[in-house]
Amino acid sequence: MLIGIDLGGTNIAAGIVDLYGEIKHLKSIPTNSERGYEAIVRDIVKLVFELCDEYGIDKSEIKSIGIGIPGIADKKGNVISCVNLNWNDVPLKIDLEEYFKIPVFVDNDATVAALAEFECGVMKGAESGVLLTLGTGIGGGIVLNGEVYSGFNGVGSEIGHMVIGENFYDCNCGKNGCFETFASSTAIIKYSKKLLEETNEASLLKDEIKGDFTKLNAKLIFDFAQKGDKLALNAVTRLIKYLGIGIGNIITIMDPEIIAIGGGISNAGEYLLNLVREEVEKNKNFKNMPIGRIELAKLRNNAGIIGAAMIGKHGIR
Amino acid sequence: MLIGIDLGGTNIAAGIVDLYGEIKHLKSIPTNSERGYEAIVRDIVKLVFELCDEYGIDKSEIKSIGIGIPGIADKKGNVISCVNLNWNDVPLKIDLEEYFKIPVFVDNDATVAALAEFECGVMKGAESGVLLTLGTGIGGGIVLNGEVYSGFNGVGSEIGHMVIGENFYDCNCGKNGCFETFASSTAIIKYSKKLLEETNEASLLKDEIKGDFTKLNAKLIFDFAQKGDKLALNAVTRLIKYLGIGIGNIITIMDPEIIAIGGGISNAGEYLLNLVREEVEKNKNFKNMPIGRIELAKLRNNAGIIGAAMIGKHGIR
Numbered sequence: 001m002l003i004g005i006d007l008g009g010t011n012i013a014a015g016i017v018d019l020y021g022e023i024k025h026l027k028s029i030p031t032n033s034e035r036g037y038e039a040i041v042r043d044i045v046k047l048v049f050e051l052c053d054e055y056g057i058d059k060s061e062i063k064s065i066g067i068g069i070p071g072i073a074d075k076k077g078n079v080i081s082c083v084n085l086n087w088n089d090v091p092l093k094i095d096l097e098e099y100f101k102i103p104v105f106v107d108n109d110a111t112v113a114a115l116a117e118f119e120c121g122v123m124k125g126a127e128s129g130v131l132l133t134l135g136t137g138i139g140g141g142i143v144l145n146g147e148v149y150s151g152f153n154g155v156g157s158e159i160g161h162m163v164i165g166e167n168f169y170d171c172n173c174g175k176n177g178c179f180e181t182f183a184s185s186t187a188i189i190k191y192s193k194k195l196l197e198e199t200n201e202a203s204l205l206k207d208e209i210k211g212d213f214t215k216l217n218a219k220l221i222f223d224f225a226q227k228g229d230k231l232a233l234n235a236v237t238r239l240i241k242y243l244g245i246g247i248g249n250i251i252t253i254m255d256p257e258i259i260a261i262g263g264g265i266s267n268a269g270e271y272l273l274n275l276v277r278e279e280v281e282k283n284k285n286f287k288n289m290p291i292g293r294i295e296l297a298k299l300r301n302n303a304g305i306i307g308a309a310m311i312g313k314h315g316i317r
Numbered sequence: 318m319l320i321g322i323d324l325g326g327t328n329i330a331a332g333i334v335d336l337y338g339e340i341k342h343l344k345s346i347p348t349n350s351e352r353g354y355e356a357i358v359r360d361i362v363k364l365v366f367e368l369c370d371e372y373g374i375d376k377s378e379i380k381s382i383g384i385g386i387p388g389i390a391d392k393k394g395n396v397i398s399c400v401n402l403n404w405n406d407v408p409l410k411i412d413l414e415e416y417f418k419i420p421v422f423v424d425n426d427a428t429v430a431a432l433a434e435f436e437c438g439v440m441k442g443a444e445s446g447v448l449l450t451l452g453t454g455i456g457g458g459i460v461l462n463g464e465v466y467s468g469f470n471g472v473g474s475e476i477g478h479m480v481i482g483e484n485f486y487d488c489n490c491g492k493n494g495c496f497e498t499f500a501s502s503t504a505i506i507k508y509s510k511k512l513l514e515e516t517n518e519a520s521l522l523k524d525e526i527k528g529d530f531t532k533l534n535a536k537l538i539f540d541f542a543q544k545g546d547k548l549a550l551n552a553v554t555r556l557i558k559y560l561g562i563g564i565g566n567i568i569t570i571m572d573p574e575i576i577a578i579g580g581g582i583s584n585a586g587e588y589l590l591n592l593v594r595e596e597v598e599k600n601k602n603f604k605n606m607p608i609g610r611i612e613l614a615k616l617r618n619n620a621g622i623i624g625a626a627m628i629g630k631h632g633i634r
Contacts, residue, residue, distance in 0.1 A: 155568070166482060
């Protein structure tokens, strides 16, 4: 059995996972990230022991532990940067291996989710695939020849920070024009707010939120776009334009067999998928250019736990 | 012995190359691309036979032939698209193997140049490297784990067509904002021309060309920038800004061990290199982020022939 841990800014979710990626038992606790690194490490240890107890297996049956983090780890399992948790250069792998005495593997959350999609999701059987998780930001995960690809220093596949244009607000990273400032849920909310503030035209979306911008979310905007609201449609069209540019760039550079779209925005399903496919097709570098398939991710919320378990499986084999 | 052929829009250059990448004998003929595919294939065959005769070896001593093309080939060696030669979907590998009865390999010219830099240039010994050739356009070549990477359909590593902003003119490919419209020699010439047309200020560069825009070239603009001419410096600064964004994107996505800069613009040498390194450092996604080395390419004009020979070597081993 394997343990997969999805370490998020809000919750730490852990699961006992078999070699085929099936979750056998799940448990989740709040992260309370303000407590700092040591307290969270202690909680992770406790969580793993509780998980084994509850499922009724001995710790010796666990072969490895994988952790997906909302940040960047180097190849030695040190977390180089994790903005949400305010972690910089912490030796997560070493610290956890000291407790557990079994191999621990640490990688970016979108990277492990991509591995989950490769092992038992939409990328299954593919030679290469890129997963984009369109949520608060944009996460990127790359699988090449059956293994995750994070680059020489482990800082690659950060596709959300690829610069693709000029935007009216800067990215958290300090740059202007990052992919995630155009095509994440944060991006579409900010742009819709801007449109709502600037327009005097009638809008169903405007009526709905009644000036309370905290009511804006990506689902609402997509729903109103599908109902034909002009303002919401304008915001969705802009997101699709830049999603097309970003995916076009991935094809131009990496040319993967599959590009999978996950994260909250992907809940817009076939409506989103059809618009994106059309946009990417329109923007090919040349007409008869063969390109990979664009699909929706399959594993949704559990991709993080399954993928984390799978980096453990890949690490120990 | 190997044969490497650098098929360009102006010349076809071919060389007999040993397994270590040393060119033993060279010969070059004009392409005359308007004659079409069949005539050029016949010329390539003739050129290879002449090359062997002149060097005094029998054709049986040649193990493979590699060809770098200014376009895109699929994995079967069919040229999917080659704008300069006006080729679309031509079976170059099959046609040449019919003549030579030895293995023939076809790949993009920047891709083979990257392999040359990996085998005997600045990327030697590196786990991964990306070569950017900054010339009329921008070519991209990717080497991962010692092998060229062109993606699932063979259309990847076309880094010059990655969209990185909005520009005042469209790319040949039909898109707006391609990397090569900001950071190639064509790009800096077009932007300098625009500045010269729009300004009334004194400029040494303006005095130099005396209204004859055909005199503008990248070398002249870089030379005048180094002399402190404000207009030329403005054009170089813009090129460096976007070169920084493009290289930053390569790091953000691929994180290679080395990024090498070749092509005509790279003749600006250390002056260019220092500006680029500074710009990339300034734009990192986070402060303590480790990144690969940025270097000048080493093999200059012969990279195409050496690299073409090397794809043959890799193909037959």
